[in-house]
Amino acid sequence: MKIKPKQYAISLFESLDEADAREQKDIVKKFVKTLIENNDVSKTEAILMHFSNLNNRRADAADTEIVSSHDLDKKLLDALKDFVSKRAGAKEITMIERKDKKLLGGVILRYGDKLLDLSLRRKLEEFKREIID
Amino acid sequence: MSNTKDFVVEQIKKQISRYKSEAKEQNFGKVVEVGDGIARISGLSEAMMSEMLEFKTKEGSRFGVALNLEEDSIGAIILDDYEAIKEGDEVLAMNKILEVPVSDDIVGRVLNPLGKALDGKEDIKTDTYYPVEKVAPGVITRESVNEPLQTGIKAIDAMIPIGRGQRELIIGDRQIGKTAIAIDAIINQKGQGVKCIYVAIGQKESKIASIVSKLKDAGAMDYTTVVVAGASDPASLLYIAPYAGCAMAEYFLDKGEDVLIIYDDLTKQASAYREVSLLLRRPPGREAYPGDVFYLHSRLLERACKLNKDFGGGSITALPIIETQAGDVSAYIPTNVISITDGQIYLEPDLFYQGQRPAVNAGISVSRVGSSAQIKAMKKVAGKMRLEVAQYRELAAFAQFGSDLDEETKAKLERGKRIVEILKQKQYDPMPVEEQVAVFYSVTSGLMDNVPVDKIPEFEAGMLEYLKERAADSLSKIKTKGQLEDDITAELTKVITDYKDTLDYIEK
Numbered sequence: 001m002k003i004k005p006k007q008y009a010i011s012l013f014e015s016l017d018e019a020d021a022r023e024q025k026d027i028v029k030k031f032v033k034t035l036i037e038n039n040d041v042s043k044t045e046a047i048l049m050h051f052s053n054l055n056n057r058r059a060d061a062a063d064t065e066i067v068s069s070h071d072l073d074k075k076l077l078d079a080l081k082d083f084v085s086k087r088a089g090a091k092e093i094t095m096i097e098r099k100d101k102k103l104l105g106g107v108i109l110r111y112g113d114k115l116l117d118l119s120l121r122r123k124l125e126e127f128k129r130e131i132i133d
Numbered sequence: 134m135s136n137t138k139d140f141v142v143e144q145i146k147k148q149i150s151r152y153k154s155e156a157k158e159q160n161f162g163k164v165v166e167v168g169d170g171i172a173r174i175s176g177l178s179e180a181m182m183s184e185m186l187e188f189k190t191k192e193g194s195r196f197g198v199a200l201n202l203e204e205d206s207i208g209a210i211i212l213d214d215y216e217a218i219k220e221g222d223e224v225l226a227m228n229k230i231l232e233v234p235v236s237d238d239i240v241g242r243v244l245n246p247l248g249k250a251l252d253g254k255e256d257i258k259t260d261t262y263y264p265v266e267k268v269a270p271g272v273i274t275r276e277s278v279n280e281p282l283q284t285g286i287k288a289i290d291a292m293i294p295i296g297r298g299q300r301e302l303i304i305g306d307r308q309i310g311k312t313a314i315a316i317d318a319i320i321n322q323k324g325q326g327v328k329c330i331y332v333a334i335g336q337k338e339s340k341i342a343s344i345v346s347k348l349k350d351a352g353a354m355d356y357t358t359v360v361v362a363g364a365s366d367p368a369s370l371l372y373i374a375p376y377a378g379c380a381m382a383e384y385f386l387d388k389g390e391d392v393l394i395i396y397d398d399l400t401k402q403a404s405a406y407r408e409v410s411l412l413l414r415r416p417p418g419r420e421a422y423p424g425d426v427f428y429l430h431s432r433l434l435e436r437a438c439k440l441n442k443d444f445g446g447g448s449i450t451a452l453p454i455i456e457t458q459a460g461d462v463s464a465y466i467p468t469n470v471i472s473i474t475d476g477q478i479y480l481e482p483d484l485f486y487q488g489q490r491p492a493v494n495a496g497i498s499v500s501r502v503g504s505s506a507q508i509k510a511m512k513k514v515a516g517k518m519r520l521e522v523a524q525y526r527e528l529a530a531f532a533q534f535g536s537d538l539d540e541e542t543k544a545k546l547e548r549g550k551r552i553v554e555i556l557k558q559k560q561y562d563p564m565p566v567e568e569q570v571a572v573f574y575s576v577t578s579g580l581m582d583n584v585p586v587d588k589i590p591e592f593e594a595g596m597l598e599y600l601k602e603r604a605a606d607s608l609s610k611i612k613t614k615g616q617l618e619d620d621i622t623a624e625l626t627k628v629i630t631d632y633k634d635t636l637d638y639i640e641k
Contacts, residue, residue: 006205046165049175050205087158113176115161115225123154130152131145 005043008035009050013058061092065110069103069119084111160226164188165206167218170367171412172197174207174224183266185227192217196247197224198231198369201413208413210369212247232262233377235384240328243345243359246370246377251361252345263380265373269435276441278475281506282393282450285321285563286314288493288556291515291573292522293478296506297327297391298439298448302470304455304462305480310491311454313560314478315395316344318452320351321563322393327450328385329357330394332378335371335401338363347561371405379436382449386438389445394437398454399430403466420465430466431473476500490557495522508566508615514573518552525549551581554589567611568597571625574617580629583640592636599632600625 008031015027035041056062064084066072072080081093088111105120162176172188180186180199186209188195195218201208211218234248236259243252246265250256278296295301303311319329331348333341341361348354358381362374375396382392396402403426410423418424430453437451455470460482462471471477476499485492504512528546532538538546555576558564564572572593575581584592600608607621633639 110161113161113178115159115223116156117159118156122156126154127149127152131148 003038003040005046006050008040008043008047009054012047013051013054056090059092060090061094062088062090062111063094063096064088065096065098067098067100067103067108067110067119069099069101069105071099072097072107080107080109084109087116088112088114157228159228162207162224162226164218164220164222164224167211167215167220169412170211170215170369171409172209172211172215172218172224174209175205177207177224177226180207180226181230183231185229185231187225187227188218189223189225190217190219198373199226200409201415210372210409210413211367212369212373213367215367231265231373233265233380234259235261235263235381239358239381239384240356241354241358243341243361245366246360246362246374248377261384263384265376265380266432267380267383267436269432270438270440270444274440274444275438278439278502278506280391280439280448281503281508281566282318282327282391283321283325283566284314284318285565286317286491287558287564287569287572288491288495289314289478290507290566290569291511291556292495292519293476293493293498293500294503294507294511295450295452295500296439296503297450298437299476299500299502299506300434300437300451300453300474301500301503302453302455302474302477303480304457304467304471304477305492306457306460306482309480309482309485310560311456311480312340312344312397314480314491315397315452315454316347317561317563318393319348319357319395320353320561321565322356323352327356327391327393328382329353330360330378330382330392331357332360332362332375332394332396334362334374334396334398335364335366335405336361336397338365351561368405368408371402372409375399375402375433379433379449383436386440386447386449387445389447391447392449394449394451396433396451396453398456399433399470400456400466403429422465426466427469427473430470434470434473475502488557489553490560493556495519496526510570510611510615510617511566511573513617514570514577518573518577521545521549522552522556525553547582548576548579550586551576551584551589554586555581555593557590565612567608568600570611570617571597571600571608574622574625575629578622578626580626580633584633585638585640588638595636596629596632600628603631604628 012031016024019027052063062084066080077095081095085091085093103119103121106118108119109116160177160179162174164172165175166173180202182199182202184199186197186199188197195211195213197209197211199207199209234257236257238257242250242254245251248257278298280297282295282297283290284295289295303314305311319331322329341363345359348357360374360378362370378394382394385392403422406426406429407422411417411421415423434451434453437449439448440446453470453474455467457464457467479494479497480492481494484494525545528542529549532546555572575596604624607624610621611617
């Protein structure tokens with residue numbers, strides 16, 4: 001029988017949950033071995049995605065990707081973190097920063113499966129469409 | 134010069150001041166798997182059934198529709214070319230159900246199921262969009278079919294009458310004149326106040342081009358829209374094409390107009406839907422069609438309706454076309470659609486090769502609601518014709534074996550031969566209802582009994598010319614009143630007898 005990435009992720013999450021640090025290392029090793037035996041190494045990415053989802057749900061946390069054209073200062077980052085934690089209803093927010101010059105200005109926020117595009121590029125594109133039509 | 138410049142600058146300033154940017158929180162996902170026109174997407178937890186999705190690819194945006202909402206992924210069909218979409222591409226939910234642009238400008242155009250122009254003219258510009266999938270009008274809004282829809286085809290208007298708001302299936306093998314009937318019906322709607330929509334599903338572009346040029350030549354593009362999902366288009370477009378066409382029809386319906394819509398053909402749509410469903414891994418059933426293939430057609434054809442006065446009084450008449458394999462009407466899709474529609478026009482290969490064109494089989498073809506919409510004059514002259522034709526076919530088969538026939542049988546056979554001859558009709562040559570009544574009157578009243586059978590077409594054409602000259606009043610009375618009164622029949626008889634006197638081939 002084929003095992004789905006989500007099933008892998010759930011079993012890994014559950015077995016890691018009750019173990020201490022040393023056992024956890026062992027479990028991960030065994031898990032990778034099982035993956036190789038089942039020829040399911042290609043599913044790793046999907047498994048990790050489900051795993052982090054499970055982890056976030058447990059810890060009431062949300063990974064947030066923040067894309068900006070310029071470096072953001074600490075104050076702004078904190079404000080954004082606050083904003084996301086309110087919108088996503090999560091206590092703990094992990095920020096992942098990325099740079100993209102093409103945005104021209106503003107930021108794009110991604111948390112959970114939500115996206116908030118506050119970039120200058122989108123506004124200009126929208127404006128262009130408005131003017132042409 | 135500077136004035137115009139100022140004006141332009143002023144206009145641009147105005148537009149800029151009017152523009153307001155708004156950032157909305159959007160639901161997004163990532164493509165997990167893509168191929169064969171479908172995509173599997175993770176995320177998008179708030180996606181709706183048949184919601185439009187925007188795929189952000191390196192080559193620009195592509196659009197799709199969510200069809201399968203599963204526990205941790207979404208199955209979607211892609212409406213554009215799917216080669217540009219790669220695994221990991223971002224997908225945004227557009228917060229709207231699939232819809233098509235509608236306006237009065239769609240008349241006379243050739244469009245694809247998404248409302249994009251295919252005729253080289255510019256795209257439809259409108260703010261009005263109609264959802265592709267819509268629940269059919271309910272009981273309260275409807276009334277029974279009571280107004281005729283003249284197809285201009287003698288065999289149909291006389292024996293299998295169609296009313297506005299009816300759903301009449303045209304069924305038969307390939308290459309037997311199914312499309313020809315539909316096109317003739319469109320051509321005959323000229324001046325009848327009926328908008329026409331022809332939905333071509335999975336057909337060769339060359340066939341569509343010739344149909345469009347025929348419609349143009351006949352002046353029928355003034356009130357017709359052609360919706361095309363060609364043979365080379367993705368299965369997803371073939372699948373939504375009839376619904377898109379119906380949405381366009383509903384635009385006119387809501388304005389209280391009468392619409393004739395032709396789905397040519399639903400067999401190909403069912404195949405396209407089967408393809409999509411199997412790729413989405415829905416369980417296959419009979420003939421590998423998914424379980425909801427009946428609903429596929431019933432929800433489409435249920436949208437054909439006749440609304441009552443309180444709801445605008447418009448109507449949508451649907452003529453779906455189904456292609457059978459070797460005359461097998463008991464296959465899955467044909468039986469489904471037969472049971473959904475209000476009757477069927479069955480075209481038979483044997484009749485076709487005997488030269489009986491249109492090859493309508495009067496015995497199997499029925500119209501369950503249309504007879505109440507037939508005009509009285511037609512009912513009077515053609516009422517018994519269906520029975521007579523069916524009896525003639527039986528007798529003719531029987532009479533092949535014996536030569537000793539009584540007078541009554543002989544007379545029936547002779548009458549039958551002439552009726553069958555009258556029912557033959559050239560393509561792209563629909564006949565107005567008043568002329569049909571005159572022709573049927575002359576044959577059923579026995580005025581044609583002494584015209585040789587091989588001279589019937591010639592006699593018919595000559596007689597109509599003669600009638601148009603000498604009895605134009607009576608003809609127009611039939612049209613306006615819809616009745617065949619005694620003074621009209623008397624005049625018709627007199628003029629036709631006069632005409633017969635001018636001919637030398639009449640047996641005295």
